[in-house]
Amino acid sequence: MRNRIKIKIYNIERKINILNTILLLEDDESIKRGITFILEKDGYQVFSCKSIKQAQTVFHQQDIELIICDITLPDGSGLDFVREVRRESSVHIIFLTALDQEVDQVMGYEAGADDYITKPFSLSVLKLKVSAYFKRQHETVQERIESGNICFYVKEMRVLAAGREISLTKNEWKMLRVFMEHPRQILSKNQLLEQLFDTEGDFVDENTIAVNIRRLREKIEPDSSKPEYIKNVRGIGYLWDKECRK
Numbered sequence: 001m002r003n004r005i006k007i008k009i010y011n012i013e014r015k016i017n018i019l020n021t022i023l024l025l026e027d028d029e030s031i032k033r034g035i036t037f038i039l040e041k042d043g044y045q046v047f048s049c050k051s052i053k054q055a056q057t058v059f060h061q062q063d064i065e066l067i068i069c070d071i072t073l074p075d076g077s078g079l080d081f082v083r084e085v086r087r088e089s090s091v092h093i094i095f096l097t098a099l100d101q102e103v104d105q106v107m108g109y110e111a112g113a114d115d116y117i118t119k120p121f122s123l124s125v126l127k128l129k130v131s132a133y134f135k136r137q138h139e140t141v142q143e144r145i146e147s148g149n150i151c152f153y154v155k156e157m158r159v160l161a162a163g164r165e166i167s168l169t170k171n172e173w174k175m176l177r178v179f180m181e182h183p184r185q186i187l188s189k190n191q192l193l194e195q196l197f198d199t200e201g202d203f204v205d206e207n208t209i210a211v212n213i214r215r216l217r218e219k220i221e222p223d224s225s226k227p228e229y230i231k232n233v234r235g236i237g238y239l240w241d242k243e244c245r246k
Contacts, residue, residue: 020134021045021062025055025069025078026096031119035068038123039130050074052081063184064091066133068126071097071108079111086112092133096121145180147244148229150220152180161220171196172216179230179240188237213238 022039026032027050036046047062049055052075058064067085071078082093095108098119105116115133117126145152151160157173159166168176178187178195189209196212217224231241 021065022047022130023055023058023062023064023067023069024048025052025067025073025081026050027070027073031096034123035126038127042127042131044130052076052078055081056084059085065137066130067091067093068096068130069093069113071095079107082108082111082113094126094129096126145244145246147180147183147240147242149222150180150229152176159220162222166219168216168219171212172219175212175216176220179238180244183240183242183244186233186237186239191237209238 020043022044024032024035024039024046026035026048029050032048032050036048039046047058047064049058050073052073055069059067067082069078069082073081078095078097082095085091085093092115093113094115094117095113096117096119097108108116115129117129143153143155145154149162153159154177159168159173159176174196175192178192192209196208213230214224217227217230221227221229229240229242231239233239
């Protein structure tokens, strides 16, 4: 008998958060541990750094969606790091600092910060700010996503492959959307199942994802036996292996 698994219920924020990446630049170890713990508990992927040099490496190696940055750091000022980031990215930035004078806040915003929290602060408040930002991002639906020869019209639920309109089932459409909204990110089988099934009591065969992947590949890949878009990551899951333009 095939193994069967039950899909658990997750609220919408949990399902969104599991894919969001955060860079935390903070040299105070206790604060860094506290922030990392509370955000990872909510399903975010947190890259914790204690120096600007370390943060620069992480920022250029990972697809970071939000930065939480202290100002006073052992190898320089967080203001300089943010100015550097702003020259190449519009990533959302929250400054986290013990400085509370108005001039410091002005300097933070002028450097490129989007938000500001003064120490001491409540972890719950920071958590709410992070959650609110990602919720707004999720609700801002892009009308079109392009990747290679694929053109995905989100609001119209219409997909073109090499200029030819293709017909997708509801699950194929949902799977394609989550892949194209999170390119170059490895998605586990469980993460994909959470996106496809969200009703209590639903039981699905453990091969459901593999079957949907195969059918989707047959519709969008030039050669489904040698996929260019949806790649297997052995023992982990799948990823959309092309850049996406919105």
